Amino acid sequence: xxxxxxxxxxxxxxxxxxxxxxxxxxxxxxxxxxxxxxxxxxxxxxxxxxxxxxxxxxxxxxxxxxxxxxxxxxxxxxxxxxxxxxxxxxxxxxxxxxxxxxxxxxxxxxxxxxxxxxxxxxxxxxxxxxxxxxxxxxxxxxxxxxxxxxxxxxxxxxxxxxxxxxxxxxxxxxxxxxxxxxxxxxxxxxxxxxxxxxxxxxxxxxxxxxxxxxxxxxxxxxxxxxxxxxxxxxxxxxxxxxxxxxxxxxxxxxxxxxxxxxxxxxxxxxxxxxxxxxxxxxxxxxxxxxxxxxxxxxxxxxxxxxxxxxxxxxxxxxxxxxxxxxxxxxxxxxxxxxxxxxxxxxxxxxxxxxxxxxxxxxxxxxxxxxxxxxxxxxxxxxxxxxxxxxxxxxxxxxxxxxxxxxxxxxxxxxxxxxxxxxxxxxxxxxxxxxxxxxxxxxxxxxxxxxxxxxxxxxxxxxxxxxxxxxxxxxxxxxxxxxxxx
Numbered sequence: 001x002x003x004x005x006x007x008x009x010x011x012x013x014x015x016x017x018x019x020x021x022x023x024x025x026x027x028x029x030x031x032x033x034x035x036x037x038x039x040x041x042x043x044x045x046x047x048x049x050x051x052x053x054x055x056x057x058x059x060x061x062x063x064x065x066x067x068x069x070x071x072x073x074x075x076x077x078x079x080x081x082x083x084x085x086x087x088x089x090x091x092x093x094x095x096x097x098x099x100x101x102x103x104x105x106x107x108x109x110x111x112x113x114x115x116x117x118x119x120x121x122x123x124x125x126x127x128x129x130x131x132x133x134x135x136x137x138x139x140x141x142x143x144x145x146x147x148x149x150x151x152x153x154x155x156x157x158x159x160x161x162x163x164x165x166x167x168x169x170x171x172x173x174x175x176x177x178x179x180x181x182x183x184x185x186x187x188x189x190x191x192x193x194x195x196x197x198x199x200x201x202x203x204x205x206x207x208x209x210x211x212x213x214x215x216x217x218x219x220x221x222x223x224x225x226x227x228x229x230x231x232x233x234x235x236x237x238x239x240x241x242x243x244x245x246x247x248x249x250x251x252x253x254x255x256x257x258x259x260x261x262x263x264x265x266x267x268x269x270x271x272x273x274x275x276x277x278x279x280x281x282x283x284x285x286x287x288x289x290x291x292x293x294x295x296x297x298x299x300x301x302x303x304x305x306x307x308x309x310x311x312x313x314x315x316x317x318x319x320x321x322x323x324x325x326x327x328x329x330x331x332x333x334x335x336x337x338x339x340x341x342x343x344x345x346x347x348x349x350x351x352x353x354x355x356x357x358x359x360x361x362x363x364x365x366x367x368x369x370x371x372x373x374x375x376x377x378x379x380x381x382x383x384x385x386x387x388x389x390x391x392x393x394x395x396x397x398x399x400x401x402x403x404x405x406x407x408x409x410x411x412x413x414x415x416x417x418x419x420x421x422x423x424x425x426x427x428x429x430x431x432x433x434x435x436x437x438x439x440x441x442x443x444x445x446x447x448x449x450x451x452x453x454x455x456x457x458x459x460x461x462x463x464x465x466x467x468x469x470x471x472x473x474x475x476x477x478x479x480x481x482x483x484x485x
Contacts, residue, residue, distance in 0.1 A: 050085055058092060061102045079115045093160045104161040116154035117169045148178035155181060159188025167194040174204055179215035186216055190224030198235045201225055209246045222250055226257035233258060240279050245288035252283060252294035259301050339364060339371055346375060346384065354384065358391045373412045377419055389425055
């Protein structure tokens, strides 16, 4: 079968039709772009006039010129209209911290922060078509597939305002279905530098290395984590011991960038030098050559920074953020700190930190418990004594004291019990002896009384004498009464 050859006239006509379609399409696109630009310019002019009318300018807000009348008018506007009214101010907050504080208070007052938080959680309030057409991006509310743009804008706004209370919402946004929202949430968390969000970011770094389908890249996670101050570096210790070499290498890079961002002088991590020295020594001898090289740089940087100035004795007390991380470490991973490091926190003015340090001593086993007993015997701080008694009760050490009472002349347990009696804590010992475990200790003691050395018998006789209720004369004077005082 022979196909007919198209004539020259047909080809010319086809070419003209294609060129005409292209020209019409280009003209249509140009008209749409011009119409959109006109609409945006018109809306921008309207926003500018409304901002002047309501006093929503940087100069006016910093002078406190937003009157109650204007606030009442603004509250009557829909949230999506308020967003676009405040958009110019939000973009200026990144370079003007004083303005960010004022705009944050205004957004709280108008309920915008609550709106952005709900939107990040996937909660979109109903909106009418008429309302949607009053703002340029209003139609996005009717297209579920494009809701990620609104969620990303909400995460960006919270980051621009540095709204610290929103960090849990942004942490949840790290698992958003759309990668763009994840990236914006990550940048906002890096701007917050909230120490409590560090574990979540480290978990994302673990996922980025071990799982191929993570929406966040390892590079972006390292950049966000490196923005945190070095005082929060204690929370990187679990990542420094991660089984995967890429995670250890990334952690060493983050530590190095943190240290480079610190001002001249001893690094904040020197507050816990004993911990970092052992961990960095582990990384310097790591099996992975990349980890070894980076760990050597970190160690050299720390040593050079420390040698340039003297280390003040009370550095650990002068870093509130470091103390907060140390309190978290004492609770979550107490054995990462040495006993000497833990004992430094027993003089901390804050009760929760001292309580966490006492429990960390108990977690170290026999050596830590011995340090706890010694501190109890030597301290004159009444508040610390009460905390130690609480730890003895809650950790079950009181029964251990009674079990080892009098095992040798002047042993720690006997001296601690004597100190408890002298500070009027006999009721705790009495309660311990009357419960099931305490009665078992007494029964065992009575069964093997002949096998016990005199110091143990003497110690128990003194304890029973101290725990006996004082005797009183009966009202008729006929002899002693065993009623408790």
